[in-house]
Amino acid sequence: MRAAFALLVVAVLALAVTPFASAAQSTPSDTVLEARVRAVASELRCPVCQGESIQDSPSALAQEMRTIVREQLAAGKSPDDVKRYFTDKYGEWILLRPRAVGWNVLVYVLPVIALLVGAAVVMRATRRWAAQPQGAPAVPGDPEKAQTG
Amino acid sequence: MNWRRAAIATGFAIPLVALFSYGMTRDPREIPSPLPGRAAPDFALEVFRAGDDARDGPSPGDTIKFADLRGKVVVVNFWASWCLACRDEHEALSRVARAYADRGVQFLGVLYSDRPASGMAWISDMGGQSYPSVRDPGSRTAIEFGLYGVPETFIIGTDGRVSYKHIGPVTEQLLIEKIEPILPPVAAQ
Numbered sequence: 001m002r003a004a005f006a007l008l009v010v011a012v013l014a015l016a017v018t019p020f021a022s023a024a025q026s027t028p029s030d031t032v033l034e035a036r037v038r039a040v041a042s043e044l045r046c047p048v049c050q051g052e053s054i055q056d057s058p059s060a061l062a063q064e065m066r067t068i069v070r071e072q073l074a075a076g077k078s079p080d081d082v083k084r085y086f087t088d089k090y091g092e093w094i095l096l097r098p099r100a101v102g103w104n105v106l107v108y109v110l111p112v113i114a115l116l117v118g119a120a121v122v123m124r125a126t127r128r129w130a131a132q133p134q135g136a137p138a139v140p141g142d143p144e145k146a147q148t149g
Numbered sequence: 150m151n152w153r154r155a156a157i158a159t160g161f162a163i164p165l166v167a168l169f170s171y172g173m174t175r176d177p178r179e180i181p182s183p184l185p186g187r188a189a190p191d192f193a194l195e196v197f198r199a200g201d202d203a204r205d206g207p208s209p210g211d212t213i214k215f216a217d218l219r220g221k222v223v224v225v226n227f228w229a230s231w232c233l234a235c236r237d238e239h240e241a242l243s244r245v246a247r248a249y250a251d252r253g254v255q256f257l258g259v260l261y262s263d264r265p266a267s268g269m270a271w272i273s274d275m276g277g278q279s280y281p282s283v284r285d286p287g288s289r290t291a292i293e294f295g296l297y298g299v300p301e302t303f304i305i306g307t308d309g310r311v312s313y314k315h316i317g318p319v320t321e322q323l324l325i326e327k328i329e330p331i332l333p334p335v336a337a338q
Contacts, residue, residue, distance in 0.1 A: 047295075047296070047297030047298075048297055048298060060262050060288065061262065061288055061291070061292070061296075064287050064288045064289070064292065065292060067287070068289075068292065087183075088183065089183075089184070089190075089292060089293060089294070089295035090182075090183070090295045090297070091181055091182060091183040091295070093181065
């Protein structure tokens with residue numbers, strides 16, 4: 001009975017010490033691998049969440065997908081290889097940042113075009129206002145002015 | 150001048166409204182799967198509950214390998230005991246599996262993110278299941294199939310390619326419609 005108790009104490013102590021032991025054993029290469037896992041995982045969408053990466057999601061599926069990312073990177077695969085593995089299964093949808101091919105290009109080009117068009121409109125309007133003589137209405141189509149003129 | 154402005158504003162508004170309207174017709178949760186038409190992922194999964202009709206079929210503890218099912222139509226259904234929609238399709242799956250068991254069609258229930266004990270209790274509650282249930286530790290096979298929820302059902306042809314993927318509960322009619330055209334040649338005669 002006492003032997004069993006002693007064994008239990010040893011087992012509990014061993015379990016309690018395990019996290020510290022593994023933390024102490026982490027090497028610089030582990031840290032590098034974890035950083036790479038984080039980088040790839042934050043670019044992959046969690047399939048069971050809404051707009052969350054597998055890096056940010058606490059779901060069981062996301063955790064398992066992170067494990068796969070870690071395993072594949074540790075086995076020497078490149079981040080692109082790992083992403084390709086997931087796009088093979090889930091399609092382009094799994095990438096949080098779509099590749100700039102085909103219609104996807106619009107996602108990158110449209111905001112720039114919108115910005116340029118907006119800047120041009122603002123510039124033209126500013127010039128027109130600046131060109132107006134002082135005392136003239138700042139707002140074109142001023143109702144009072146329209147009535148008198 | 151005002152006409153010109155109105156024309157420019159309309160020119161911008163029409164494509165935007167068209168784009169937003171198109172967006173409203175789409176389900177954001179629907180993922181276009183690249184799997185149909187492609188070779189099904191390989192798997193080897195441990196049986197935790199034999200099918201009710203298993204005469205010489207796999208028993209609990211056996212491993213079902215995809216490679217051993219070549220030449221058969223394989224219907225892989227992902228489910229879980231916590232999944233409400235899985236209740237709606239269970240009877241249809243069990244019935245169609247029984248009807249096609251002798252015609253070269255193998256049904257498989259893959260338990261997703263769940264404990265086999267809960268799965269067994271659920272099947273008993275539902276009144277049994279004609280085909281075997283397998284476990285998928287770490288959801289590895291689920292990820293290989295590009296799963297994003299349950300229930301999802303994959304129908305794999307005799308050539309080992311995914312011929313159809315269904316998201317959500319299946320019906321008896323849908324299963325028959327999808328299985329009949331791809332039955333193994335011997336069984337079709």
